[in-house]
Amino acid sequence: MVFAVLGGLVLLFILAPLAGIFLKTTPVQFFETVQDTAVTGSILLTLLVSLCTTVFFAFGAIPLAYLLARRSFKGKSLVQSLIDLPIVIPHSAAGIALLGLVSRDSLLGKAASSIGIDFVGHPLGIGLAMAFVSLPFLIQSARNGFEQVPVRLEKAAMNLGASGWRTFRTISLPLGRRSIISGLVMMFSRGLSEFGAVVIIAYYPMVTPVLIWDRFNAFGLKYARPVAAVFILICLIFFVVLRVLANKTPDDQNRKHI
Amino acid sequence: MIKIENISKRFDSFELNKITLEIPEGEYVVLLGDSGSGKSVLLEIIAGLIKPDQGSIFLNDQDLTDEPIRSRPFGMVFQDLALFPHLSVYENIAYPLKTRHLSKSDISIKIRELSEKLEITHILDRYPPSLSGGERQRVALARTLAIEPACLLLDEPLASVDARIRKEIKSVLRKLHHSGQTIIHVTHDYQEAVSLASRIGILENGKLIQYGPALEVLRNPVSPFMASFTGIRNFIPVTLGKDPVDGHLKAWTEQKIPLIFQTEKDHGKGYLIIPEDAVFLSTMPVLTSAANQLKGIITDIIPAIHGLEVVVDVGFPLHALLTADSIHRLSLKQGDTVHASFKATALRFIRK
Numbered sequence: 001m002v003f004a005v006l007g008g009l010v011l012l013f014i015l016a017p018l019a020g021i022f023l024k025t026t027p028v029q030f031f032e033t034v035q036d037t038a039v040t041g042s043i044l045l046t047l048l049v050s051l052c053t054t055v056f057f058a059f060g061a062i063p064l065a066y067l068l069a070r071r072s073f074k075g076k077s078l079v080q081s082l083i084d085l086p087i088v089i090p091h092s093a094a095g096i097a098l099l100g101l102v103s104r105d106s107l108l109g110k111a112a113s114s115i116g117i118d119f120v121g122h123p124l125g126i127g128l129a130m131a132f133v134s135l136p137f138l139i140q141s142a143r144n145g146f147e148q149v150p151v152r153l154e155k156a157a158m159n160l161g162a163s164g165w166r167t168f169r170t171i172s173l174p175l176g177r178r179s180i181i182s183g184l185v186m187m188f189s190r191g192l193s194e195f196g197a198v199v200i201i202a203y204y205p206m207v208t209p210v211l212i213w214d215r216f217n218a219f220g221l222k223y224a225r226p227v228a229a230v231f232i233l234i235c236l237i238f239f240v241v242l243r244v245l246a247n248k249t250p251d252d253q254n255r256k257h258i
Numbered sequence: 259m260i261k262i263e264n265i266s267k268r269f270d271s272f273e274l275n276k277i278t279l280e281i282p283e284g285e286y287v288v289l290l291g292d293s294g295s296g297k298s299v300l301l302e303i304i305a306g307l308i309k310p311d312q313g314s315i316f317l318n319d320q321d322l323t324d325e326p327i328r329s330r331p332f333g334m335v336f337q338d339l340a341l342f343p344h345l346s347v348y349e350n351i352a353y354p355l356k357t358r359h360l361s362k363s364d365i366s367i368k369i370r371e372l373s374e375k376l377e378i379t380h381i382l383d384r385y386p387p388s389l390s391g392g393e394r395q396r397v398a399l400a401r402t403l404a405i406e407p408a409c410l411l412l413d414e415p416l417a418s419v420d421a422r423i424r425k426e427i428k429s430v431l432r433k434l435h436h437s438g439q440t441i442i443h444v445t446h447d448y449q450e451a452v453s454l455a456s457r458i459g460i461l462e463n464g465k466l467i468q469y470g471p472a473l474e475v476l477r478n479p480v481s482p483f484m485a486s487f488t489g490i491r492n493f494i495p496v497t498l499g500k501d502p503v504d505g506h507l508k509a510w511t512e513q514k515i516p517l518i519f520q521t522e523k524d525h526g527k528g529y530l531i532i533p534e535d536a537v538f539l540s541t542m543p544v545l546t547s548a549a550n551q552l553k554g555i556i557t558d559i560i561p562a563i564h565g566l567e568v569v570v571d572v573g574f575p576l577h578a579l580l581t582a583d584s585i586h587r588l589s590l591k592q593g594d595t596v597h598a599s600f601k602a603t604a605l606r607f608i609r610k
Binding site for chain 2 (some may be wrong): 150152153155156157158159161162166169170172175200215
C-alpha cells in the first residue's frame with residue numbers, strides 16, 4: 001500500500017506538468033500553432049533529422065552492439081564506459097566538445113567544407129549532435145537483445161553451413177529484433193527531444209526544442225506553451241506507434257502457436 | 259573413415275587428453291562418459307565449434323582440423339536441439355538447403371523426402387515452441403540430415419525426452435544407421451550404448467580409456483568406471499601371486515584376501531569380476547564345491563530389478579543377487595553374519 005502511494009506520487013509528478021501544458025493551451029492556440037509554418041517546418045525538420053540520424057548510425061551501432069554482446073576483447077569495459085559517457089555528461093558540454101570536432105577551424109570541419117559541407121548551422125550538424133547523445137540508448141538495447149539470443153543457435157546455423165554474415169542476418173538479428181527496434185525507437189525519441197547539444201552546433205535551422213526555447217526567451221511562457229504542447233503530442237504519438245510496431249515481432253506470431 | 263588423432267584441449271578445470279580414434283564409414287559410435295568426461299567437448303571439436311590445442315581430424319585422409327565449421331561435412335544435433343524458434347518447421351529444415359543455394363522446387367522436394375522419412379509431414383507449418391519433445395527431436399534430425407552429413411554428431415539426443423519418445427527416437431536412429439549413416443553419439447547412458455552402438459568408446463576424465471566393437475567393450479570392461487556402467491558390481495582390483503601356504507596362484511585383493519580362480523596368467527595386476535548372481539549366501543558354513551568361501555556382515559539390502567542386492571562386507575564389499583523369497587527363507591537382515599561362496603570358474607580376470 002505504501003509502495004503504491006509512493007509510486008503514485010512519482011507518476012503524478014511526471015503526469016502533472018504534461019497535463020498542465022495541455023489544460024492551459026486553448027484549442028484556438030493549438031490550431032493557430034499547428035498552422036504556423038515556422039512551427040510545422042521545425043517539427044518536420046526535427047522528425048526528419050532524428051529519423052535519418054537513427055537509420056544512418058544504426059549501421060554502425062548494431063554491429064558494435066553485437067561485438068559487445070558476443071566478443072571479449074582487451075579494453076571492452078573501456079569501450080563500454082565510452083559508450084555510456086554521453087548519458088552522464090551535460091549535453092551542453094557534449095555540444096561544446098562536438099563543436100570542437102566539427103567547427104570550421106577543426107580538421108574534420110575543414111575537410112568537410114572543402115567538399116562544400118558545413119556542419120555548423122546545418123541539419124548534418126544537428127544530426128551529429130542528436131546522435132552523440134542518443135546513440136547509447138540504441139547500443140545498450142541492441143546489446144541486451146543480442147545477449148539474449150542463445151549462442152547455441154548461432155553455432156547451429158554455422159554447423160548447417162551458414163556464413164557468419166548469414167547467421168547474423170537470419171538468426172541473431174531477427175531474434176534480437178525486439179530489443180533492437182526498441183533501441184531504435186529510444187534513439188529516435190531521444191534525438192527528437194535533444195536541446196543542449198543541438199543548440200550549440202546549430203541554433204538555426206531551429207529544431208523544435210530550440211524553437212520552444214527561442215519563443216520562451218523572446219515572447220514568454222504564453223507563446224512557448226502551445227508549441228510545446230503540439231510537439232509533446234507528436235512525440236507521444238510517434239513513441240506509442242513505434243512501441244506498438246516494435247512489439248509486433250515474429251516472436252509474437254510464434255507464441256500464437258503455443 | 260573419420261580419423262581423430264591426438265586431440266587435446268585444455269580448459270581451466272578440465273583437460274581433454276590426446277584422444278585418438280578411427281570411425282569406419284557406416285559405424286554407429288557411442289562415446290560413453292559421465293558429465294565432465296569431455297565427451298561433448300570432443301563432439302564440438304569434431305564439429306569445429308571448439309578449436310583443439312593440438313591434434314588433427316581427418317575425413318578420408320582429408321585434413322579438416324583448420325576447416326571452418328560451415329565447410330565441415332559433419333551435422334550436429336545439439337542436446338537442446340537448437341531449433342530456430344522464429345522459423346517454422348519447414349523453414350528450419352530449409353535453412354541448410356538455402357545456404358547451399360538450392361532452387362525452391364529442389365528445397366521443397368528434399369523437405370518432403372526428409373519429412374516423410376522422419377514422419378513430420380503434418381507439422382511442417384508449425385513453430386518449434388509448439389512442438390512436443392519427440393517432434394522437436396525429429397525436426398532437429400531432419401534439419402541436420404538435410405546437409406547429407408558424412409557423419410551425424412548427436413549430443414545426448416535422448417537425455418531430455420520421456421521413455422516412450424526415447425523408444426521412438428531410438429528406432430529412428432537405428433533405421434538411419436542401417437541405411438548406412440555414420441553416427442557419433444555421446445551419452446552418459448549405458449543403456450543407449452548397448453541398444454544402439456556398433457562401437458563404443460569410454461571417456462573418463464578427458465581420456466579415452468577404451469574403444470572398440472560394442473560387444474568387446476561391454477564384455478571386457480577395463481575400469482571400475484566402465485564396470486559400473488555395465489552393471490557389474492563386483493569389480494575388484496587384484497594382484498596375482500602365489501599363496502605362500504599352499505603355493506597356488508591366487509588373486510589377492512587390496513585387503514590381502516586371496517581369491518581362487520582359473521587362470522593361465524601368473525603375475526601382474528588386474529580386476530576380478532565376480533558375477534552377482536554367482537554368489538551364494540548361507541547363514542551357516544556349508545560344504546560345497548565352491549572354492550571361495552568368505553565370512554562377512556550384511557551392510558545393506560537394496561531392491562534391484564531382478565530381486566534384491568545384498569551387500570556383504572567380507573573385507574571388501576561383495577554384492578550378491580538374491581530373490582526376495584531366498585532372503586525371507588534365510589531371514590537375512592542388515593547386520594547379520596553370513597557365509598558367501600562362489601566358484602572359481604565363475605570368476606573372470608581382466609588384466610590392467
